[in-house]
Amino acid sequence: MRSAWVVLKRELASFFVSPLAYVVLTSWLVWNGVWFWMLTEFYARNAVSSGASTPLSGFFGGSALFFIPLLVFVPVLTMRLVAGEKQAGTIETLMTAPVSETSVILGKYAASMVIWCVLWVPTLIYAWIMSQHGSVDWGAVTASYFGIFCLGTYFMAVGLLMSVLAPTQIVAAVLAFVTLGVLFTVGIGEFVLDGAAREVCAYVSMLGHMQSFAKGVIDTRYLVFDLSLAILAVGLSIGAMKARRHG
Amino acid sequence: MIEVEGLSRLYGSRLAVNDLSFRVEPGEIVGFLGPNGAGKSTTLRMLTGYLAPSSGEIQIDGIDAVRSSIRARERMGYMPEGVPLYREMRVREYLRHRAHLKRVPDVGEAVDRCLELAGVADARTRIVGQLSKGYRQRVGLAEALVADPPILILDEPTSGLDPNQVRQFRELVRSFGGKKTVLLSTHILSEVEAVCDRVIIIREGEKVADLAPGDSETSLEEVFAELTTAGAAQEAS
Numbered sequence: 438m439r440s441a442w443v444v445l446k447r448e449l450a451s452f453f454v455s456p457l458a459y460v461v462l463t464s465w466l467v468w469n470g471v472w473f474w475m476l477t478e479f480y481a482r483n484a485v486s487s488g489a490s491t492p493l494s495g496f497f498g499g500s501a502l503f504f505i506p507l508l509v510f511v512p513v514l515t516m517r518l519v520a521g522e523k524q525a526g527t528i529e530t531l532m533t534a535p536v537s538e539t540s541v542i543l544g545k546y547a548a549s550m551v552i553w554c555v556l557w558v559p560t561l562i563y564a565w566i567m568s569q570h571g572s573v574d575w576g577a578v579t580a581s582y583f584g585i586f587c588l589g590t591y592f593m594a595v596g597l598l599m600s601v602l603a604p605t606q607i608v609a610a611v612l613a614f615v616t617l618g619v620l621f622t623v624g625i626g627e628f629v630l631d632g633a634a635r636e637v638c639a640y641v642s643m644l645g646h647m648q649s650f651a652k653g654v655i656d657t658r659y660l661v662f663d664l665s666l667a668i669l670a671v672g673l674s675i676g677a678m679k680a681r682r683h684g
Numbered sequence: 685m686i687e688v689e690g691l692s693r694l695y696g697s698r699l700a701v702n703d704l705s706f707r708v709e710p711g712e713i714v715g716f717l718g719p720n721g722a723g724k725s726t727t728l729r730m731l732t733g734y735l736a737p738s739s740g741e742i743q744i745d746g747i748d749a750v751r752s753s754i755r756a757r758e759r760m761g762y763m764p765e766g767v768p769l770y771r772e773m774r775v776r777e778y779l780r781h782r783a784h785l786k787r788v789p790d791v792g793e794a795v796d797r798c799l800e801l802a803g804v805a806d807a808r809t810r811i812v813g814q815l816s817k818g819y820r821q822r823v824g825l826a827e828a829l830v831a832d833p834p835i836l837i838l839d840e841p842t843s844g845l846d847p848n849q850v851r852q853f854r855e856l857v858r859s860f861g862g863k864k865t866v867l868l869s870t871h872i873l874s875e876v877e878a879v880c881d882r883v884i885i886i887r888e889g890e891k892v893a894d895l896a897p898g899d900s901e902t903s904l905e906e907v908f909a910e911l912t913t914a915g916a917a918q919e920a921s
Contacts, residue, residue: 439787440785440787443781443784443785444785446781447770447773447781450773450777451770451772451773454772455772525768525770525771526764526766526768527768527769527770528768529729529734529764529768530762530764530768530769530782530827531785532733532734533732533733533734533757533760533762533764534757534782534785534786535754535755535757535758535785535786535787536754536785537754682733682734682735682736683735683736
């Protein structure tokens with residue numbers, strides 16, 4: 438596991454010296470800033486119909502606008518993890534060092550989760566701003582961030598898997614975008630289908646997931662889904678890395 | 685010591701390496717020679733654990749490199765063809781990273797030593813991506829040396845070096861004679877004659893010769909041309 442730590446450190450060091458990191462982080466904050474401003478304006482102008490709804494719960498669980506940047510930025514952040522090494526050829530030096538495929542994948546996955554958290558930390562300021570002008574349900578805020586973390590476990594794992602499978606970064610990004618996009622769309626089925634199909638869609642639904650957490654409800658079904666998918670994708674990534682030697 | 689027995693590698697249905705067997709004794713410097721596409725890089729990639737063989741055995745200092753790949757890799761320094769490096773890192777930072785990955789006990793000392801050996805100490809704080817090809821090549825060599833491994837596997841180590849750097853490189857490799865086991869692939873015949881104790885020539889994945897450069901009465905160039913083109917001509921006719 439020491440090797441995983443070494444891989445993690447290099448991954449983060451390289452990420453934070455890349456221009457990509459700052460382009461993504463900046464656009465991300467601009468997008469969310471505008472989106473949060475629109476929400477506060479909306480709530481300031483309109484009498485709140487449902488008592489539980491606040492700009493913060495609207496931000497975390499309000500609409501598809503929350504997910505659009507994620508569906509784009511997550512693939513961009515994960516595409517380089519393994520596909521970048523394949524393109525640069527550095528995968529050859531990496532995989533001929535005395536390290537296991539498991540350590541490499543776990544190190545890279547952990548690095549991607551750190552990046553995920555870095556993405557979200559600045560949004561804490563929204564909660565602080567709200568607390569300056571009214572009361573904030575800190576329980577719901579904590580649950581929201583917990584929900585975001587859980588969502589990240591499988592977003593990043595899916596991105597990592599696509600990066601392992603794809604020959605180039607751009608293919609990895611497209612595959613991750615398509616996979617997350619399909620999962621997102623299936624979740625929307627919650628609102629248009631009936632019966633068992635509706636149940637399945639609700640289970641997958643990113644929107645439902647975040648709406649539930651934004652209200653402060655920690656629904657274990659969503660946790661089981663997030664973690665199962667994350668473990669599956671990371672496991673498949675390790676398997677695919679091992680299979681690479683035989684390809 | 686490197687022992688290879690009946691090594692084969694298939695890419696799909698194409699046989700890149702076919703039933704290859706050879707030994708490299710401890711402290712020996714062996715040249716691995718062959719025309720482009722003969723299977724040199726594929727063989728070296730199997731030795732270093734990057735690719736799994738389709739069949740055959742590899743022993744690295746008595747360790748089964750197919751089953752105990754990680755333990756075998758601990759004993760090898762490898763410089764792949766084209767010397768892939770993390771371009772965004774600084775030279776010293778990169779070597780420190782590699783030393784940590786290879787579980788070197790005293791990283792600072794190991795990095796300083798390999799920087800000196802490879803002749804890149806003056807570039808230690810520079811960013812890898814901004815270095816000339818010759819410097820990058822030597823950073824790759826420093827990386828292969830950082831864990832002070834008993835075995836060195838070098839895939840076309842002098843491509844991209846200027847004549848002075850080639851000479852320095854050859855002196856360095858010669859200085860390993862008797863201390864490290866070196867297997868270096870190349871298609872530069874003068875390189876083999878300058879540094880190698882023995883040469884293994886392969887063609888289309890098969891070994892066609894295993895000789896000391898001084899063995900034959902004819903020059904290595906003639907031997908090489910004969911072994912790697914005559915057969916092909918025969919097959920064609």
